[in-house]
């Protein structure tokens with residue numbers, strides 16, 4: 001059994017604050033401060049460039065990839081860390097399209113995070129081969145899996161509502177029509193168990209600064225199924241994905257396996273922070289995390305519904321169909337969230353009217369949920385949100 005009191009003690013959590021936004025930016029592992037400082041003073045400061053070898057910097061994209069791979073059911077050696085998620089979406093989609101040269105449709109859904117769709121649009125324009133990005137409603141995905149689909153590109157957990165796609169089922173259906181799958185696990189990795197190998201997923205990508213707690217700007221990850229790993233042609237053919245980067249050949253020859261999805265120099269300071277987060281993940285079992293997440297989100301939903309009749313649940317009521325987040329609709333959602341934050345509960349707002357709350361069992365417990373509900377109920381019932389200062393829109397919502 002995962003000792004959640006022990007994992008909670010490993011995070012820096014400001015006194016009195018209930019943090020329900022770990023789905024957007026995970027909390028700071030206490031050990032990260034010392035680890036990053038050591039990395040800076042000793043590895044960078046003293047060892048300087050020798051640290052690429054001596055401190056293992058160059059190996060980290062793959063060793064961290066394996067540690068993340070353990071949380072998503074990937075075969076060892078088939079996850080690489082680096083770049084941002086937007087870039088990994090681009091790379092993985094380009095690789096997948098290249099494996100289906102006779103098809104022209106990318107199927108996605110309107111619940112996808114916009115950057116995934118934007119990156120696809122940009123890629124299709126660059127390819128200039130007349131591909132079509134077909135975006136349908138989430139519930140219509142299966143019906144739109146036709147023989148012309150090259151790639152099914154979906155985010156497993158909807159970033160707004162937390163609605164969960166059935167990854168195993170849709171992957172099987174996509175394969176049945178000859179399409180490949182690209183799963184974005186941004187709101188899955190560290191939130192619920194997933195088995196990319198068991199589902200036969202072709203490609204998967206995700207970020208490490210949300211549920212994985214790697215810190216702002218922490219690198220993304222990419223998984224390529226072993227059956228494709230030596231066949232994909234990287235669209236972003238950077239030197240770190242070359243088979244011999246330090247041969248400095250004039251021609252690109254891809255590294256074997258998923259290492260060819262590396263692009264440039266890895267973000268070492270960020271990876272040092274991410275390492276400390278992965279140390280905490282070593283103490284956790286994803287099955288326990290999922291069970292606790294459903295308990296906490298169920299409790300939150302029932303208590304909010306009992307105390308705040310003006311809020312409408314936007315997330316699936318059945319925990320099995322929900323990621324680790326809960327959203328409620330409210331007409332004055334932006335102002336309400338500002339007031340809720342001022343009362344010491346941090347969630348976020350997603351246009352047009354969603355109050356979104358993320359639940360992270362590694363550092364959120366039942367007491368936090370009850371405190372949050374009391375504070376939210378006060379904001380809603382006393383209309384504390386109805387003040388001019390809460391209506392001024394900031395750049396990041």
Ligand SMILES: *Cc1c(COP(=O)(O)O)cnc(C)c1O
Nearest residue numbers: 084085086113115155184186207
């Ligand atoms: C958070 C998120 C992103 C963010 O991409 P970055 O390049 O890391 O900014 C992309 N896709 C999905 C589905 C996300 O949830």
